[in-house]
Amino acid sequence: MDDDASIRKVLRFALEKAEFSVIEAENGEVALTLFHSADFIVLDVMMPKMDGIKTCAKIREHSAIPILFLSSQDDEFDRIQGLEIGGDDYLTKPFSPRELVARVKAIFRRTADHQLESTPPDGSEGTIKYGKLALDLKGVIATWDSQVVTITRSEFEILERFIGSPDRAFRRNELMRGQVVSDRTIDSHIGHLRKKFAEVDAVVIDTVHGIGYRLSSCQ
Amino acid sequence: MDDDASIRKVLRFALEKAEFSVIEAENGEVALTLFHSADFIVLDVMMPKMDGIKTCAKIREHSAIPILFLSSQDDEFDRIQGLEIGGDDYLTKPFSPRELVARVKAIFRRTADHQLESTPPDGSEGTIKYGKLALDLKGVIATWDSQVVTITRSEFEILERFIGSPDRAFRRNELMRGQVVSDRTIDSHIGHLRKKFAEVDAVVIDTVHGIGYRLSSCQ
DNA sequence: TTTATATTCTGCAATATTTAGCCAATTTTG
DNA sequence: CAAAATTGGCTAAATATTGCAGAATATAAA
Numbered sequence: 490m491d492d493d494a495s496i497r498k499v500l501r502f503a504l505e506k507a508e509f510s511v512i513e514a515e516n517g518e519v520a521l522t523l524f525h526s527a528d529f530i531v532l533d534v535m536m537p538k539m540d541g542i543k544t545c546a547k548i549r550e551h552s553a554i555p556i557l558f559l560s561s562q563d564d565e566f567d568r569i570q571g572l573e574i575g576g577d578d579y580l581t582k583p584f585s586p587r588e589l590v591a592r593v594k595a596i597f598r599r600t601a602d603h604q605l606e607s608t609p610p611d612g613s614e615g616t617i618k619y620g621k622l623a624l625d626l627k628g629v630i631a632t633w634d635s636q637v638v639t640i641t642r643s644e645f646e647i648l649e650r651f652i653g654s655p656d657r658a659f660r661r662n663e664l665m666r667g668q669v670v671s672d673r674t675i676d677s678h679i680g681h682l683r684k685k686f687a688e689v690d691a692v693v694i695d696t697v698h699g700i701g702y703r704l705s706s707c708q
Numbered sequence: 709m710d711d712d713a714s715i716r717k718v719l720r721f722a723l724e725k726a727e728f729s730v731i732e733a734e735n736g737e738v739a740l741t742l743f744h745s746a747d748f749i750v751l752d753v754m755m756p757k758m759d760g761i762k763t764c765a766k767i768r769e770h771s772a773i774p775i776l777f778l779s780s781q782d783d784e785f786d787r788i789q790g791l792e793i794g795g796d797d798y799l800t801k802p803f804s805p806r807e808l809v810a811r812v813k814a815i816f817r818r819t820a821d822h823q824l825e826s827t828p829p830d831g832s833e834g835t836i837k838y839g840k841l842a843l844d845l846k847g848v849i850a851t852w853d854s855q856v857v858t859i860t861r862s863e864f865e866i867l868e869r870f871i872g873s874p875d876r877a878f879r880r881n882e883l884m885r886g887q888v889v890s891d892r893t894i895d896s897h898i899g900h901l902r903k904k905f906a907e908v909d910a911v912v913i914d915t916v917h918g919i920g921y922r923l924s925s926c927q
Numbered sequence: 928t929t930t931a932t933a934t935t936c937t938g939c940a941a942t943a944t945t946t947a948g949c950c951a952a953t954t955t956t957g
Numbered sequence: 958c959a960a961a962a963t964t965g966g967c968t969a970a971a972t973a974t975t976g977c978a979g980a981a982t983a984t985a986a987a
């Protein structure tokens with residue numbers, strides 16, 4: 490999904506050699522109609538019709554599909570901005586096709602890891618743990634150091650999003666399954682979570698000023 | 709991009725043999741209009757219309773594209789100066805075409821290495837390291853020798869810019885995503901960074917008088 | 928329907944960050 | 958060495974971001 494046909498050709502070749510199947514879209518509008526059938530997306534920051542950033546935002550309203558951004562060095566665009574917007578990784582032109590493939594594989598490894606984590610082999614099915622925090626996905630119960638913390642469904646979903654990428658800072662609109670709510674609303678949920686966990690002397694969420702929030706170390 | 713047509717011919721031959729594609733510009737002004745489509749640039753220090761140094765500065769206002777300088781021995785221009793100004797490498801005439809090609813390849817290897825470094829095989833994806841300095845891009849956390857240093861977003865972005873080209877001196881206006889702010893503002897950010905890193909006995913930024921700043925050796 | 932609970936939003940106060948002016952200290956230049 | 962240019966650190970104002978207390982709305986339970 491790059492505006493420059495020749496780059497697309499190179500990408501297609503490299504990805505197909507790595508046994509991915511590739512669909513192309515020459516601009517953001519087309520991309521939006523196709524992304525449902527894809528496993529991941531490579532977006533050029535600069536695209537005709539709709540730029541990569543807008544396209545990413547649109548996609549993120551509906552889906553958490555992995556997105557990798559491409560940009561030229563002179564695009565005045567950097568990793569932070571890319572991540573803020575909801576990208577999973579970011580690559581600057583020029584890059585080697587080999588590196589692109591490596592990045593894509595890394596994204597898959599990462600998301601695959603998560604999915605495995607939720608059904609680990611040791612019988613503790615359906616619970617995800619990170620430090621003292623544990624989320625029971627079936628019972629929708631959160632515990633801290635084995636003590637139950639009663640939270641609502643939205644609050645649980647926010648924690649679920651966090652625990653899926655425990656080291657990552659999320660922007661607000663990434664935290665609620667792409668539902669469009671005001672930033673203050675998210676703050677509100679975060680506030681409630683903090684208050685509830687404070688009752689068991691736990692700090693679960695750090696704020697990342699200018700970006701959003703991040704799961705704390707949970708120790 | 710050399711003023712002397714015969715040298716250009718030799719360079720073109722050597723580079724094309726090494727499977728690079730070459731665009732020529734007979735002076736700095738022309739070079740400025742062409743550099744967008746290039747992967748790297750070879751600049752002669754002495755060029756008609758606009759000298760190599762000025763051209764490099766102009767290019768550096770927009771791009772971090774690799775630049776290699778050529779100079780004659782009697783140009784009163786030395787390696788240090790070339791690198792400080794924003795060059796990535798520097799070659800004195802006379803030189804063998806083979807050496808030029810080797811240098812160019814080295815530049816590519818270096819920049820590629822960097823990019824790879826950000827997805828190392830050990831699972832610590834999304835962090836860039838240089839010496840004791842590490843930037844966790846996803847978490848937006850800076851560490852020195854594994855100690856967390858709390859910095860703001862702009863400060864983080866400045867470090868990110870630095871670590872992308874750790875040997876290069878940057879002009880102030882290159883450091884903040886092209887945002888137009890006064891030079892004093894940059895100084896201020898740099899000052900804050902220095903103070904914060906001083907608390908863990910670290911020196912992260914050197915000043916390059918008359919140019920701007922550069923990442924320190926980070927040892 | 929009524930009641931309770933959960934969710935979202937609004938507006939404002941509290942914080943944190945960014946910016947720029949000032950001037951002394953430092954470095955470079957002539 | 959003196960003059961000019963540049964930088965560092967301080968300050969304070971301007972901006973931007975976040976936290977929080979209701980209030981309004983939606984949803985579920987009784």
